[in-house]
Amino acid sequence: MSWILENLDTIGELTLVHLALSLPAVVIAFLVSIPLAWIANRIRVLREPLLTGTGLLYAVPSLPLFILLPALVGTSVRDPLNVVIALSIFGLALMVRSAAEALDAVTDDVQTSATAIGFSRVGRFFAVELSLAGPALLAGVRVVCVSSISLVSVSAVLGVNSLGSLFTDGFARDIIGSILAGIVMTVVLALICDLLLVLAGRLLMPWNKNAATVRPRLRKRRTQEAAA
Amino acid sequence: MIEFRQVGKTYPDGTTAVEEFSLTVPSRSTAVLLGSSGCGKTTLLRMVNRMVEPSTGSVLIDEEDISGVEPVALRRRIGYVMQHSGLLPHRRVIDNIATVPRLNGASRADARKRGYELMEIVGLDAKLGLRYPGQLSGGQQQRVGVARGLAADPNILLMDEPFGAVDPLVRVELQRELARVQEELKKTIIFVTHDIDEALTLGDQIVVLKTGGAVAASGTPAELLSNRQDEFVSRFLGLDSGARSLSAEKTDDGELLISDAQGRPLGVVPAQTDRADRP
Numbered sequence: 439m440s441w442i443l444e445n446l447d448t449i450g451e452l453t454l455v456h457l458a459l460s461l462p463a464v465v466i467a468f469l470v471s472i473p474l475a476w477i478a479n480r481i482r483v484l485r486e487p488l489l490t491g492t493g494l495l496y497a498v499p500s501l502p503l504f505i506l507l508p509a510l511v512g513t514s515v516r517d518p519l520n521v522v523i524a525l526s527i528f529g530l531a532l533m534v535r536s537a538a539e540a541l542d543a544v545t546d547d548v549q550t551s552a553t554a555i556g557f558s559r560v561g562r563f564f565a566v567e568l569s570l571a572g573p574a575l576l577a578g579v580r581v582v583c584v585s586s587i588s589l590v591s592v593s594a595v596l597g598v599n600s601l602g603s604l605f606t607d608g609f610a611r612d613i614i615g616s617i618l619a620g621i622v623m624t625v626v627l628a629l630i631c632d633l634l635l636v637l638a639g640r641l642l643m644p645w646n647k648n649a650a651t652v653r654p655r656l657r658k659r660r661t662q663e664a665a666a
Numbered sequence: 667m668i669e670f671r672q673v674g675k676t677y678p679d680g681t682t683a684v685e686e687f688s689l690t691v692p693s694r695s696t697a698v699l700l701g702s703s704g705c706g707k708t709t710l711l712r713m714v715n716r717m718v719e720p721s722t723g724s725v726l727i728d729e730e731d732i733s734g735v736e737p738v739a740l741r742r743r744i745g746y747v748m749q750h751s752g753l754l755p756h757r758r759v760i761d762n763i764a765t766v767p768r769l770n771g772a773s774r775a776d777a778r779k780r781g782y783e784l785m786e787i788v789g790l791d792a793k794l795g796l797r798y799p800g801q802l803s804g805g806q807q808q809r810v811g812v813a814r815g816l817a818a819d820p821n822i823l824l825m826d827e828p829f830g831a832v833d834p835l836v837r838v839e840l841q842r843e844l845a846r847v848q849e850e851l852k853k854t855i856i857f858v859t860h861d862i863d864e865a866l867t868l869g870d871q872i873v874v875l876k877t878g879g880a881v882a883a884s885g886t887p888a889e890l891l892s893n894r895q896d897e898f899v900s901r902f903l904g905l906d907s908g909a910r911s912l913s914a915e916k917t918d919d920g921e922l923l924i925s926d927a928q929g930r931p932l933g934v935v936p937a938q939t940d941r942a943d944r945p
Contacts, residue, residue, distance in 0.1 A: 551752025554717060554824075555814065556742035556769050569756045645756040645798040 441615030456600040460586040467529025475537035496531035521593040529582040536578030540571035587628040673723035683709040684879030696855040698869035706879030745815030745823040751807040753799040760795035766818040784813040805836035825857045
């Protein structure tokens with residue numbers, strides 16, 4: 439335990455580095471998955487090849503990918519960019535199918551009515567389809583976020599610093615505190631990010647029934663006050 | 667004025683939804699397209715705002731062929747109300763109503779102000795404005811739908827079975843409200859329904875459609891009810907079974923007691939007046 443207390447600074451710093459590697463990957467995976475999902479839904483022949491194809495990317499073993507990327511992208515072996523790119527690919531593998539399904543689930547009724555009242559195609563996509571797919575998209579992003587945060591750790595093997603470095607160092611130097619700190623911080627970080635995503639979802643999508651659980655409670659309190 | 671000139675619609679797979687249909691809807695009147703499902707009534711309705719392009723013939727609004735009008739711009743000046751209200755579930759009631767003025771370039775404040783005016787016109791409590799559609803009853807949602815259809819102050823209102831999904835009591839109330847709103851605002855309305863009573867209540871003219879958009883009969887409600895020539899029409903309207911035959915019996919006070927086919931009393935005609943202009 440004393441190791442942890444003595445190295446709080448290092449743990450804090452590695453946590454931030456860990457975040458800096460995983461969050462961009464989540465954002466990239468999300469942004470790239472939306473147009474791909476749109477194409478998959480729009481051009482039906484491409485749907486299965488696209489969804490299965492991107493899904494298969496997840497089957498690429500992570501370590502060889504980390505090693506191959508520098509050769510493909512032209513980065514140096516220890517460039518953090520490799521990690522971000524690899525994680526974006528894994529995130530994309532998870533996200534494209536959920537995004538395509540989320541967008542596909544927006545009912546025809548709403549789309550017809552949006553067209554009928556004068557939304558243009560593009561306007562309808564952003565104002566109606568994307569918003570209504572929100573809750574399902576959020577569910578996909580949560581999975582990608584947690585999975586990216588845990589996957590980043592692998593980068594330590596390549597010498598790119600992250601919370602994973604706490605295990606590799608811990609194992610190499612036989613420091614239990616370091617290993618523990620690495621595991622606990624990764625889990626805590628994933629949980630906090632997930633919680634923040636849920637909160638953001640409630641703020642951005644107050645219309646969503648699953649998020650609107652506050653209402654009955656409020657009403658109950660009000661009736662109790664009225665009774666008293 | 668809306669004019670259908672021999673319009674037809676054949677889909678690529680060969681099914682014909684509508685064939686050689688012609689109709690003129692005078693300005694500020696209500697035309698009802700009445701028929702069972704599959705008769706092409708919704709197809710005809712959607713030709714007016716170019717959601718369906720006719721394969722043959724043309725649709726004219728105020729003498730202008732709409733095939734030359736940009737569809738999105740056209741739709742923004744035509745009100746549209748549909749079944750299950752078609753409201754955007756992620757926008758508050760007031761913003762749903764304000765959607766079309768917003769699309770037309772009004773500021774958010776102006777559009778919302780207009781939205782509250784419309785809520786009053788369709789008989790909705792302004793307090794409901796900040797709720798989401800999912801928090802409203804079916805009847806209230808339909809009122810919001812009507813308010814949204816009217817928001818851009820269009821000359822034309824297209825209504826596709828707007829009250830089809832609400833319970834019968836609420837439906838009657840909504841029909842009454844629509845009749846009142848129409849009395850006040852005088853829009854040109856095309857109203858699609860399969861409910862005969864609804865057609866008789868709201869239509870200035872009614873077009874009864876058979877499968878494939880063939881016109882079985884058309885005319886004012888009174889003309890239709892006195893038409894027993896066409897077998898399809900009399901069966902569709904229930905004239906053949908006697909369901910719409912009423913009988914009158916003079917009471918001791920000189921009033922006329924009106925009863926329906928089953929002998930259920932419907933009401934009385936007071937002794938003094940002899941008006942019989944309601945079908």
